[in-house]
Each structure stands twice: as structure tokens, then as C-alpha cells.
Amino acid sequence: MTTKIIHFMVNGKLEQAEFRADCSAADVRDVFRAAAEAGPHHILKMYNSSGSVVNISPRLEANSERSYYRLEVVASDLQSVAMPPELDDMEYRLHHLESKVMEDMGKSPDIMCELKSHVESFKRKLESVEHLSWMGLFKDDGDQQLSKFSPKPKTPQLSVQEERQQVRRKFLNMSSLQVTEEVREHLKTPIFDNWQWEEAEMLVLLQVMYMDLDFLTAFHIELEVLQNFLFEVYCHYNNIPFHNFQHCFCVTQMMYGLIWLTDLRNKLGRIDLFVMLTSALCHDLDHPGYNNVYQINAQTDLALRYNDISPLENHHCAVAFGILSKPECNILNNLTCEQYKHIRGGMIRCILATDMARHNEILNKFKLIQPVFDFTNKEHKEVLMKIMVKVSDISNEARPMAVAEPWLDCLLQEFFNQSDTEKLKGLPVTPFMDRDKVSKPSSQTSFIRFVLLPLFSELTKLFPCLEVKCHCAHTLNRCSQNQYVHHRRSSLLLSSPFAMCLLLQSSR
Structure with missing residues (x-):
């Protein structure tokens, strides 16, 4: 042998x-x-x-x-x-049994194929424990636990650094090239497809957003400092299924698109636009892939540090201003004390508003002021800025189905990782994340009906340019989950009146 x-x-x-x-x-x-x-x-x-x-x-x-x-x-x-030792060679024994059956029957019976499928699925579940790194379970050279919030990368540290530097080189090389007018205009629309762009290209497009809104001139930002800042933001998003740099880009791009679509450039000061765009960019920095409920139940370092009060969102803010504290990345360096205070306070408010535990509180406040909204009222503007960041954060379903559906798969993967870990650690299992109870239709329709539609509907009242007569909401409320998914697939129905009107507006 x-x-x-x-x-x-x-x-x-x-x-x-x-x-x-x-x-x-x-x-x-x-x-x-x-x-x-x-x-x-x-x-x-x-x-x-x-x-x-x-x-x-x-x-x-x-x-x-x-x-x-x-x-x-x-x-x-x-x-x-x-696991019991017998499981080690289960796959081998199953393969051997199948060979014997094939010799006798000439083909594998259905029950054998089904058994193979179950074993393969179980094997993948056992082997797909990469998310356990967030629990601090990977060993290092000294057999010490790594930080819960510093996951071991998929490749050796040197390789990760090399990969990032490669992205940086591509970014800097491309940043001097002229982005076509067609791309610039498409970047301003909510139907922008994030899936066709590489990380370095997304960094270039983020640079375009800051330049086209005239932030560099208004706040005396050096181009090299902006590039350093954008790259550091990229480096501080983790390689997890959903809350990664690509999600960061999508949220920022939607915010950028809404600023143009609703003509906020002529309704809010440039400093408030800067706050909203930068908040969108930084809103999930160093997200570990496990939500606040998990942080609190598991009594993680973040939950202890922030006393169970929006631990993730407080962490995102802290990481953002940690990046800005580096002189080579400080795009706020040339601001007055008053401007810096305004931007810091605004970013903290906007990022903390993305905690879904505060969703109803913020939405109800917006509902109260919406009929009498005044763009000169400081409190009104602050609530609107929170709403705009929140809308951008959950806007995947307002995009075309081909763009939105892959994001749902990514989100469910991250949810299932969390519920698997909760079961493993004996923690309460978050119901909407349990892979044994949740389906794509149920997760999608519930989120759209109870979170996305109410928020987007209120926003369309403030901005009539977004309003369109359609029956999407009524259709969603009438049809069952499976009917909805079939209807969406067959007719390319978007998820909300807001989504429909965005598509109509951007196609004019």
C-alpha cells in the first residue's frame, strides 16, 4: 500500500x-x-x-x-x-456500503441517496465551525484564547496583510483614473449593483462620493488623507457573511443616492450631509457577526464595557473615532472646534440610531414631527438624519431582486451562525435566527411588513418626489409567504412602495 x-x-x-x-x-x-x-x-x-x-x-x-x-x-x-469515535469513519462506511449495493443492484436506491445527503449535510455543519472564532475558541501559539472581537483570519496574518496591501495598491492606482459619467450617474441611483465591483473599485467609488459632494473643498480635506481614511475603514470591517465592507459600501451608496434623489443638498447644510454619509460608512465597523442580544446574553467584553446599552453601536462609534485619531487618516483635522463637535455629535447620534432596539422610538418621533417638519429646526433635522441612516442600513429590499436576494442569503448565514453558537453555549436562542425554524419567505415578509414598510412609508410622506401609486403593500399584506415569494420572482416585484418609486425615479 x-x-x-x-x-x-x-x-x-x-x-x-x-x-x-x-x-x-x-x-x-x-x-x-x-x-x-x-x-x-x-x-x-x-x-x-x-x-x-x-x-x-x-x-x-x-x-x-x-x-x-x-x-x-x-x-x-x-x-x-x-462526538463519539464511530462518527469519524461514518462517511467511509457509507461509501463502502454504497459500493456493495451498486454491485448487487447496479444503482443506488433513493434511500441511500437520501442518507448520503443527510450525512453530507451533518458533516458540513460539524466542519463549518469557523464562526466559533468569535467565541474566542481558536488556539494561538501560547494556547491562550484570542479576543472575542479579534477573529482569527482565514489565512496566516502575513497573507491577510498582503491581501490588504494589494487592495490598497489597486485603489491608489485606480484613484487617479477618471470615473465615467455613466458610472457616476448610476452611482446616484438606488438600483446600483454592488456585486459587480471589487473592493478596490468600491474604495474608488467612495472617494467619488466624497469628491462629488464637494466635501474635500468644504472641509479642507487632503486627498491622501481621505484615501488613508477610506482604506482604514475597509481594514476594520471583518470578513463575515453580512456585516462586512461590501455591506458598508451598499449602505453608504444608498445614502449617497438618497441625498441626490431627494435634493437634500439644497435642504440641509453640507456639514449634515457629511455626517450622514460618514455615519453610513462607519456604522458597522468591526462588527463581530453576533448581535446585541448575543453580546448581552453571553456577557461579552463589549456588553460589559457599555453596560448592555447598544454595545455594538457604541463599539462602531469608538472604532470610527479611533481611526480618525490617526493623523494620517484624520479627515476632520482642518475643522474648527465647533465643526468637529457638530460632526462628532451627529455621527454618534446617527450610528447609535441603527440599534434596532430603538427602531420604534425613533420612528414614532419622526411620525410626530413629519406633518410639521421644518428643515430649519435643529431637532427635526437630527431626527431626519437618524431616519436617513436607518433607511440606508436596511435598504437591501428596496433594490432590484437580483441585487437584494443574495444579501438575504448572506444575512441568514450570519443569523444561523449566531443561533448555532447560542445552542452550543446554552444561551437563549434568538427565534428569528434559528435555522430549524426560519425560512427565507418568513424572514423576508416579516421584516418587510413590520420594519421596512412603516419606515419607508413615512419617508415618502416627507419627500413627495418618492411617492408613487402602487399596490405593493396591499399585495404583501394579502398574500401568503410562499405566494409572495412566487409573485416576487415571477413579476420582479420590489418590496415596498418606496422601492418601486425609487426604481421609477432612477429610470427617468
Whole structure:
């Protein structure tokens, strides 16, 4: 029997493992467990050179030193994680059984295919524990827990830095190029498709937003400082399914589009526009992928630091002003004390307003002042600025279906990660995040009906230019979840009157 040689990186060292192809899965795992100095209750995760999770088994493909695997150890003392030894070779035994059935029958029976599907699904769930890094469960070289809020990256630290610097180089190289007028105009619309742009390109487009609103001239911002600031913001968004840099870009782009669409440039001062756009940009900085309910129930460092009061939103603000405290990134450096105070206070108010626990409070306040809204009234303007940031934050469903639907998949992935962790740690499970109870239709229709529609409907009252006569809301209230999804797919129905009117306005 031939011997396989596997090259892999663990704890920053390049190691080599050798075993025969007929070894059991348990024996192979023991080889890697010993190399990683892992205990019996540690979970091993193996990545190939492209960053994908691979199964640690005798069928692991041999490789070279240049195409080494990466081995990580997830530490846990939770009894629910320790699996019986028989599971190690379940996949092998199932494969062997299928081969025998194929010899006798010539094909796999339906029940065998179904069993394979269940095993594969269960295996993926066991192996997809990457989100456990947010619990501080990854081991480092000193066997100490990492910070709950500093997840271990998918690739070695050097690779992450190299990747970021590559983005920076692309950004700076492209920033001097002229963005076409067609792209500039499309950037001002709510139907802008974020999925076709790379990270460096999104940074260029963010730079365009700041320049086209004349912020550089108004606030004496040097272009190099703006570029440093945008890049640092990019670096402080984590690589998680939903609350990542791409979400940051989408929210900022929607805010930018609304500023043009509602002609806020002639209704609010430039300093307030700056507050709204920069708040949108910074509103989810260093988001860990687990919401405030989790932070509070798990008694995380953030919850303790901010006394259970909007821990995430307070953290986003703190990170934003931490970036701005760096001289090379300080786009507020040339402001007067009064201007700085105005912008800091406005950003804190706007970012804290994105806490959904305050949704009804802010919406009800807006409802009260909306009939008598006065753009010269300081309190009225502050409420509107909060509403505009909130609208931008939850605006995915106001975009065309081809743009919006992938975002729902990303959000559900992040939700399911949280509920899995809550179950693993014995915490209360957030109902709308439970993968065993939530479906795409139910999550979508509930959110649209109870959160998005009321908020967007109030905004259309203040801005008649957004108003359009359509029956979308009534259709949503009448139809069932499955009917709604079918209706949306078949007719490209957008989610709200606001969404419909935005599409109509932008297509004129």
C-alpha cells in the first residue's frame, strides 16, 4: 500500500505527516491532533491552498510544500462538541456500503441517496465551525484564547496583510483614473449593483462620493488623507457573511443616492450631509457577526464595557473615532472646534440610531414631527438624519431582486451562525435566527411588513418626489409567504412602495 505525504501549516510552522491510504479516519485525525498538540476535545479544521475546508480523512490528497494545507485547532470544553469515535469513519462506511449495493443492484436506491445527503449535510455543519472564532475558541501559539472581537483570519496574518496591501495598491492606482459619467450617474441611483465591483473599485467609488459632494473643498480635506481614511475603514470591517465592507459600501451608496434623489443638498447644510454619509460608512465597523442580544446574553467584553446599552453601536462609534485619531487618516483635522463637535455629535447620534432596539422610538418621533417638519429646526433635522441612516442600513429590499436576494442569503448565514453558537453555549436562542425554524419567505415578509414598510412609508410622506401609486403593500399584506415569494420572482416585484418609486425615479 502506498504512503501519502501531507504538508501542512500549524501554529505558524510547516509540518509533514505521513500515513498509508488504508488507515482509518480516526488514525489520520490522531496524526494531525498530535502534530497540533491538540487535546481530545479539540476540533480540527483543515483548509486547502484556496481556503476551502477539506475533510481530514485517509482520502486527503497528497501535496507539496508549496501547496500546503492549513490546520487550525478549535478548543472547546463543551460536552456537546465531543462526538463519539464511530462518527469519524461514518462517511467511509457509507461509501463502502454504497459500493456493495451498486454491485448487487447496479444503482443506488433513493434511500441511500437520501442518507448520503443527510450525512453530507451533518458533516458540513460539524466542519463549518469557523464562526466559533468569535467565541474566542481558536488556539494561538501560547494556547491562550484570542479576543472575542479579534477573529482569527482565514489565512496566516502575513497573507491577510498582503491581501490588504494589494487592495490598497489597486485603489491608489485606480484613484487617479477618471470615473465615467455613466458610472457616476448610476452611482446616484438606488438600483446600483454592488456585486459587480471589487473592493478596490468600491474604495474608488467612495472617494467619488466624497469628491462629488464637494466635501474635500468644504472641509479642507487632503486627498491622501481621505484615501488613508477610506482604506482604514475597509481594514476594520471583518470578513463575515453580512456585516462586512461590501455591506458598508451598499449602505453608504444608498445614502449617497438618497441625498441626490431627494435634493437634500439644497435642504440641509453640507456639514449634515457629511455626517450622514460618514455615519453610513462607519456604522458597522468591526462588527463581530453576533448581535446585541448575543453580546448581552453571553456577557461579552463589549456588553460589559457599555453596560448592555447598544454595545455594538457604541463599539462602531469608538472604532470610527479611533481611526480618525490617526493623523494620517484624520479627515476632520482642518475643522474648527465647533465643526468637529457638530460632526462628532451627529455621527454618534446617527450610528447609535441603527440599534434596532430603538427602531420604534425613533420612528414614532419622526411620525410626530413629519406633518410639521421644518428643515430649519435643529431637532427635526437630527431626527431626519437618524431616519436617513436607518433607511440606508436596511435598504437591501428596496433594490432590484437580483441585487437584494443574495444579501438575504448572506444575512441568514450570519443569523444561523449566531443561533448555532447560542445552542452550543446554552444561551437563549434568538427565534428569528434559528435555522430549524426560519425560512427565507418568513424572514423576508416579516421584516418587510413590520420594519421596512412603516419606515419607508413615512419617508415618502416627507419627500413627495418618492411617492408613487402602487399596490405593493396591499399585495404583501394579502398574500401568503410562499405566494409572495412566487409573485416576487415571477413579476420582479420590489418590496415596498418606496422601492418601486425609487426604481421609477432612477429610470427617468
